[in-house]
Amino acid sequence: MAVIYEPKGRALEYSALACNLYLGCTHACKYCFAPSCMRKTPDQWHADANPRKDIIQSFEKEARKLADAGEKRPILFCFLSDPYQPDEKKYRLTHQALSIVAKYHLKSKILTKGHTDIIEPDLPLMKQAETELGITLSFGNDTSRREWEPCAACVEERIETLKMAHAMGIRTWVSMEPVIIPKEALELLETLTPFVDHWKIGKLNHFPDIEKRVDWIAFREKAKSILDDQGANYYFKKSLTEL
Numbered sequence: 001m002a003v004i005y006e007p008k009g010r011a012l013e014y015s016a017l018a019c020n021l022y023l024g025c026t027h028a029c030k031y032c033f034a035p036s037c038m039r040k041t042p043d044q045w046h047a048d049a050n051p052r053k054d055i056i057q058s059f060e061k062e063a064r065k066l067a068d069a070g071e072k073r074p075i076l077f078c079f080l081s082d083p084y085q086p087d088e089k090k091y092r093l094t095h096q097a098l099s100i101v102a103k104y105h106l107k108s109k110i111l112t113k114g115h116t117d118i119i120e121p122d123l124p125l126m127k128q129a130e131t132e133l134g135i136t137l138s139f140g141n142d143t144s145r146r147e148w149e150p151c152a153a154c155v156e157e158r159i160e161t162l163k164m165a166h167a168m169g170i171r172t173w174v175s176m177e178p179v180i181i182p183k184e185a186l187e188l189l190e191t192l193t194p195f196v197d198h199w200k201i202g203k204l205n206h207f208p209d210i211e212k213r214v215d216w217i218a219f220r221e222k223a224k225s226i227l228d229d230q231g232a233n234y235y236f237k238k239s240l241t242e243l
């Protein structure tokens with residue numbers, strides 16, 4: 001199976017190509033879909049993060065072929081694990097993959113909720129490779145963030161990384177998914193748009209008891225109004241448009 005692959009279904013709303021560098025993710029988000037995709041329990045998937053066997057060699061081989069074929073679609077890192085989780089400091093897989101992307105002039109996108117000190121050293125490389133840096137942000141309040149994303153970076157740190165990258169001229173995007181507390185998400189839209197080149201917004205899924213307490217159409221319309229007022233670039237996921 002190719003390590004650079006075409007995602008299926010709703011993952012396509014994020015990217016036409018993707019690559020998973022690690023097996024496992026220690027950020028341990030409560031809403032994480034990766035354990036069920038990988039037929040693991042959350043405890044198993046979130047216990048550690050291990051490099052996939054020969055991942056960098058395989059990635060380079062496939063990247064070279066894609067470059068020879070003139071591939072223009074960006075490769076997203078990653079769907080099933082965070083590319084900047086703590087063990088990236090040890091393994092540097094994301095750093096190596098981005099270096100290969102730069103070498104072959106491919107396009108790429110990062111999606112992370114990692115800590116600034118792990119991401120920051122790679123910002124010059126992202127700038128060189130024209131990588132789009134995506135940060136997941138849907139909580140404005142770190143109490144909520146701790147409850148749902150216990151081992152990921154705090155809200156302030158993610159905002160700091162976003163602003164730093166934007167100031168360097170890196171194209172930034174925010175994955176505002178899953179929205180769980182609409183009030184906090186709307187506050188982020190009000191304040192962060194000057195630093196965000198693209199918003200991707202989706203609701204919580206698979207938690208029916210929580211979902212039914214929210215008027216999602218009202219949330220979508222309010223979010224749309226805030227974004228339109230600021231001239232923002234955005235995409236609502238089908239989970240919000242097909243209500």
Ligand code: SF4
Binds near residue numbers: 027033
């Ligand atoms: S960062 Fe992503 S892959 Fe990792 S636990 Fe959270 S949702 Fe799952």
